[in-house]
Amino acid sequence: METGCIVMNFMEECFADLHIHIGRTMHNRPVKITASRTLTLTNIVEEAVTRKGMHMIGIIDCHSPEVQEEIDCHLETGRMQELPGGGYRYATSEGEVTLIAGIEVELAVGRGLAHFLVYLPDRTAFATFREWYQTKVKNIHLSTQRMYTDPETLVMKAEAVGGIVIPAHAFTPHKSIYGACVESLASVLPVHRFAALELGLSSDSDLADGLAELAEMTFVTNSDAHSTAKIAREYQNLQIKRPDFTELLLALARKEDRRVRENYGLHPQLGKYYRTRCTNCEELVAQTDSPRCPHCGKEGKKTITRGVYERFQEISTQLPASHPAHRPPYRYHIPLEFIPGLGPGRMRKLLAAFGTEMNILHHVSVDQLTEAVGATVAQAIDRSRRGEISFIEGGAGMYGKISLE
Numbered sequence: 001m002e003t004g005c006i007v008m009n010f011m012e013e014c015f016a017d018l019h020i021h022i023g024r025t026m027h028n029r030p031v032k033i034t035a036s037r038t039l040t041l042t043n044i045v046e047e048a049v050t051r052k053g054m055h056m057i058g059i060i061d062c063h064s065p066e067v068q069e070e071i072d073c074h075l076e077t078g079r080m081q082e083l084p085g086g087g088y089r090y091a092t093s094e095g096e097v098t099l100i101a102g103i104e105v106e107l108a109v110g111r112g113l114a115h116f117l118v119y120l121p122d123r124t125a126f127a128t129f130r131e132w133y134q135t136k137v138k139n140i141h142l143s144t145q146r147m148y149t150d151p152e153t154l155v156m157k158a159e160a161v162g163g164i165v166i167p168a169h170a171f172t173p174h175k176s177i178y179g180a181c182v183e184s185l186a187s188v189l190p191v192h193r194f195a196a197l198e199l200g201l202s203s204d205s206d207l208a209d210g211l212a213e214l215a216e217m218t219f220v221t222n223s224d225a226h227s228t229a230k231i232a233r234e235y236q237n238l239q240i241k242r243p244d245f246t247e248l249l250l251a252l253a254r255k256e257d258r259r260v261r262e263n264y265g266l267h268p269q270l271g272k273y274y275r276t277r278c279t280n281c282e283e284l285v286a287q288t289d290s291p292r293c294p295h296c297g298k299e300g301k302k303t304i305t306r307g308v309y310e311r312f313q314e315i316s317t318q319l320p321a322s323h324p325a326h327r328p329p330y331r332y333h334i335p336l337e338f339i340p341g342l343g344p345g346r347m348r349k350l351l352a353a354f355g356t357e358m359n360i361l362h363h364v365s366v367d368q369l370t371e372a373v374g375a376t377v378a379q380a381i382d383r384s385r386r387g388e389i390s391f392i393e394g395g396a397g398m399y400g401k402i403s404l405e
Contacts, residue, residue: 008241010257011055015264015358016248017235018058018100019117019168019198019222020044021143025066026073032061032143036227041070045090047228048097053356054232055097056087056243058222060117061143062101063130071101071123086121086162086245098243101126103133104168105147107154109188112180115144115168116151117198118158121245125161132157155193164249165193169200169224171208171308172273176200178211179273179308183315186213196220196252201234202271202308202394205263205323205330210316215324218252221265232357233335234265254326264333268308269391270400275307277395284395307395334384336360338402341380346373361385 023035026042041059048054061067071088074080080099081089088099102119120126130140137145147154155165167177167185177185185191196218199208205219223233239261240247250258268274276285281296285304292299312320336342336350336357351357353372354364360381369378383389384402394400 010239010241011243013261013362014055014238014240014243015053015232015235016056016058016238016243017048017052017054017223017225017232018056018060018102018119018220019104020057020059020225020231021104022059022061022064022067023226025064026070027066029064029066029141031064031067031141032226034226035143039225039227041067042074043228044231045097045099046092047231049090049092049095051228051351051356052232053095053358054235056100056238056248057097057231058100058102058117058119060102060104060119062126063103063133064141064143066141068123068126071099082122083244085242085247087243087248089243100245100248103129104144105133105137105154106144106175107147107149107151109151109177110181113146113175114177114181115175116154117166117168118154118163119166119195119245119248120158120161120163125163128161129157129163151188152193155189164195164252166196166198166220167194168198170197171203171311172200173306173308173311174273178315179306179311184213191217195249198222199263199265200224200271200273200308201266202268202273203312204265204268204332205327206321207268207308207312207316209323209327210312210318210320212317212322215322218254218260219263219327220252220260221263221330229337234263234333236260236264237262259326260328262328263330265330266334267332267391267400269393270334270338270402271308272394272397272399273305273308274400275393275395276310277305277307277398279303279305279397282398284393305395305397332387333361334389334402336381339377339380339384340402341377342373346377349373 021032021035023039134140136147173179221234225231238251278293280298283295366382390403392401
């Protein structure tokens with residue numbers, strides 16, 4: 001029998017949502033202006049453990065000095081620990097979650113503005129990166145600041161301290177690399193310089209693999225949560241051995257058998273930017289080259305919001321779903337809040353009976369669901385898990401709707 005060799009098996013599952021905003025600091029200072037006031041770092045990690053059942057979360061407003069102060073407070077009390085492999089473990093009596101610290105920034109690229117996510121391994125890396133970051137923004141306290149630099153410099157500065165950069169919600173019509181700036185990511189930087197590409201709430205692997213240049217990229221699916229309820233609206237299941245920053249990087253790079261096992265996301269038709277729509281009358285619009293709505297006649301720069309679907313028609317270079325061999329399954333995930341008939345009362349019953357949303361969505365049987373909340377809601381949850389649903393398409397900032405008829 002061999003000695004001195006420790007064999008560590010892969011985690012059975014590791015659900016990770018890597019894009020969550022902070023609305024307020026522990027001192028009630030705003031960070032993400034459009035996010036909920038109750039979305040503090042502590043509330044996020046508590047929600048992730050006790051209600052969502054997540055194993056890893058990315059909080060991408062950790063550059064704020066008061067957010068850093070909140071992390072330091074948890075480290076001092078022992079509630080949080082800095083992990084040797086990077087990241088922070090937050091533990092409660094009900095479980096634990098790994099926090100990956102990051103920053104969302106806004107850069108001028110091509111003809112528009114795009115958001116990028118920067119993830120860093122530890123406090124030392126964050127301190128070094130932030131010294132440079134604060135010279136490139138106007139307000140270090142607020143989220144998603146306009147950074148006066150370029151993508152290549154951003155990637156170089158992140159890599160210098162062991163960090164990575166990912167284009168955020170890459171296809172949405174507002175503040176995204178493909179949706180607002182360029183037709184080709186390679187025209188900005190070689191695609192391998194980015195650790196992954198975040199698909200966003202109105203696209204999926206089928207659509208994104210219509211761009212041949214993305215064949216070697218890993219896709220991530222994250223919530224971009226602006227409230228605790230939206231955490232884990234989209235997420236991925238990682239094949240890793242332990243939840244820390246080092247293992248995350250291996251999974252994104254698909255090295256040493258680490259990888260993204262599955263992407264879980266809204267069906268694109270549920271996304272609020274899927275189809276081109278008039279913001280005034282809310283009708284779908286077939287054309288995208290005119291600022292005038294053919295239905296209500298209203299005209300203006302912001303009247304017609306171009307949809308992700310129509311954008312893909314413009315920029316795709318090959319047939320949709322031209323998947324490379326490494327591409328994992330994309331599971332159409334319906335958050336419980338979307339399920340017809342599942343109100344707050346029944347939701348409380350489900351959580352009381354089964355613990356977390358991840359457990360309800362992935363492990364609880366139909367019979368168990370029926371016993372807890374009745375056959376109608378149980379069947380609706382089961383049908384959504386099996387994809388036996390149709391949708392009323394979303395667009396222009398309005399989410400789509402589920403139809404179980």
